[in-house]
Amino acid sequence: MKSRRRTAVLAAGILLLAILIAVLLVRRTPSLHQEEAIRTAVDAYIYGYPLVTFDMARRQQTNVAVPDGEHAPVGQLIKMRSYPAVDNHCCAAPNADTLYTIAWLDVGDDPWVFGIPDMGERYYIMPMLDGFSEVFFVASSSTTGGEAQAYAITGPGWSGTLPEGVTQVQSPTAMVWVLGRIYCLGTPEDYEEVHALQDRFAVVPLSSFGKPYTPPSGEVDADFDMKTGVRNQVNDLDIDTYLDYLAKLLKTNPPKAQDAEIVARMAEIGVVPGQDFDGSKLGSLDRAVVGTVPKLALVKMAAHLKQQKTTEGWLYFTSGVGNFGTDYLLRGMANLLGPGWNRPQDAVYPLSQQDADGDEYDGGRHKYVMRFEKGGMPPVEAFWSLTLYDTDFFFVPNAIDRYELSQRNTFATNPDGSVDFYIQAESPGEDKEANWLPAPKGKFVLVLRMYGPTKSPPSIVDGSWTPPPVRRVPSP
Numbered sequence: 001m002k003s004r005r006r007t008a009v010l011a012a013g014i015l016l017l018a019i020l021i022a023v024l025l026v027r028r029t030p031s032l033h034q035e036e037a038i039r040t041a042v043d044a045y046i047y048g049y050p051l052v053t054f055d056m057a058r059r060q061q062t063n064v065a066v067p068d069g070e071h072a073p074v075g076q077l078i079k080m081r082s083y084p085a086v087d088n089h090c091c092a093a094p095n096a097d098t099l100y101t102i103a104w105l106d107v108g109d110d111p112w113v114f115g116i117p118d119m120g121e122r123y124y125i126m127p128m129l130d131g132f133s134e135v136f137f138v139a140s141s142s143t144t145g146g147e148a149q150a151y152a153i154t155g156p157g158w159s160g161t162l163p164e165g166v167t168q169v170q171s172p173t174a175m176v177w178v179l180g181r182i183y184c185l186g187t188p189e190d191y192e193e194v195h196a197l198q199d200r201f202a203v204v205p206l207s208s209f210g211k212p213y214t215p216p217s218g219e220v221d222a223d224f225d226m227k228t229g230v231r232n233q234v235n236d237l238d239i240d241t242y243l244d245y246l247a248k249l250l251k252t253n254p255p256k257a258q259d260a261e262i263v264a265r266m267a268e269i270g271v272v273p274g275q276d277f278d279g280s281k282l283g284s285l286d287r288a289v290v291g292t293v294p295k296l297a298l299v300k301m302a303a304h305l306k307q308q309k310t311t312e313g314w315l316y317f318t319s320g321v322g323n324f325g326t327d328y329l330l331r332g333m334a335n336l337l338g339p340g341w342n343r344p345q346d347a348v349y350p351l352s353q354q355d356a357d358g359d360e361y362d363g364g365r366h367k368y369v370m371r372f373e374k375g376g377m378p379p380v381e382a383f384w385s386l387t388l389y390d391t392d393f394f395f396v397p398n399a400i401d402r403y404e405l406s407q408r409n410t411f412a413t414n415p416d417g418s419v420d421f422y423i424q425a426e427s428p429g430e431d432k433e434a435n436w437l438p439a440p441k442g443k444f445v446l447v448l449r450m451y452g453p454t455k456s457p458p459s460i461v462d463g464s465w466t467p468p469p470v471r472r473v474p475s476p
Helices: 002-026 032-062 188-198 230-235 239-250 257-267 293-306 328-337
Strands: 077-079 098-106 112-116 124-130 135-140 149-154 167-170 175-183 202-205 368-372 380-389 404-406 419-424 436-438 445-453 470-472
Touching: 032 098, 032 175, 032 230, 032 239, 032 257, 032 293, 032 328, 077 188, 098 112, 098 188, 112 124, 135 149, 135 167, 175 188, 239 293, 293 328, 380 436
Parallel strands: 149 167, 419 436
Antiparallel strands: 077 098, 098 175, 112 149, 112 202, 124 135, 124 175, 368 419, 368 470, 380 404, 380 445
16 A cells, blocks of 8 residues: 555656646746647647557558568458567567457448458457447457358448348448457467467458458558557657657548547647648647656556555456547557557556566566465456567567566466465576566566456456555565
């Protein structure tokens, strides 16, 4: 409790300091009009953050003429044939449990038919997200079953008839991200089986469904940055560029009716859905203050993360994410961590940035242990894994190329049946190495993935199971 209060006070202090800096830059007392305009600009930035982030991710993943291992043009499948490479910094918080099978679609003019083959007993999940990072439909082992399926993903306002056997799924926006995952053991034999499944997925415009179809080559923007991470590219945009970008995206990705209040406020600063950005609405304000808006918004989202209640050092959500409604701050915070969240009933992602004493993890100074009591492993119907990332949520290179521990592993067990995970920079010894999650000699964070969390006790969803704390090993 003391740690949470300290974190909340610190976060509030950071935000207050940022606002004071902005005010001081004006070198005079800001007018009420200016204060309100800056407040609205900050809220507009947060509201649009998932949409801008999604589009930046789309551009980076589709900026190729033909598909490769990690990219494909819009309307074609990205079929990742292996776990993401350690140096892959496209999207934060990658996993080493599934092979991503992804499609970016533009359903503004013509629906697209997404075909899923017979998956048998293989676990898969194919969430469909709109431009605001809202999950509007999920096809998966647990929701729609393992039989072959075909979905016509239609855009806002579309009406028409569909072929027999094709189910309509309506997207609220023209931008659609099918962020699919297929469980894979990571062995050569299992890679081969999953590759065969991936090759039977299909995506085709409705106008070409049932006909021979050859997808066109993608258009390549040679000037687009394909190396810098998406989050960094978004966060580096100045406010004028950001709001202009947002206004353009709102033309084909309209706000929902529930967004009426923020839409009306954004119009006052020149952001009107369906229209070009009117920069003159902010042009009369002090440019030094206007220029601080992205930092203010990013600090506000980061502070919101620090203010969230943790359980034994773990932060997770059993409601609200995936379908955020009008909680724009939560939605922005989630996308600041990484785009593409699942609904809690499909997957829960406990995050730990601090040990049981409330201190940030530091593999250069400490060793840590996470103990699961006998019978206390994460209760899931699909799979679980514990992944270590750097503070930007990317894999950390290590000598044994191990980035997670999961139910696929065979662990050394204590005499009482409990299992200890050793999270540290150096090997804990040959007899314990099966339980070793290598840490860097510096800061890191942990993510516990739980796909298909159980619905009845013990369950993380109802609170009858919680992740065990990660404790610092006392120095000898």
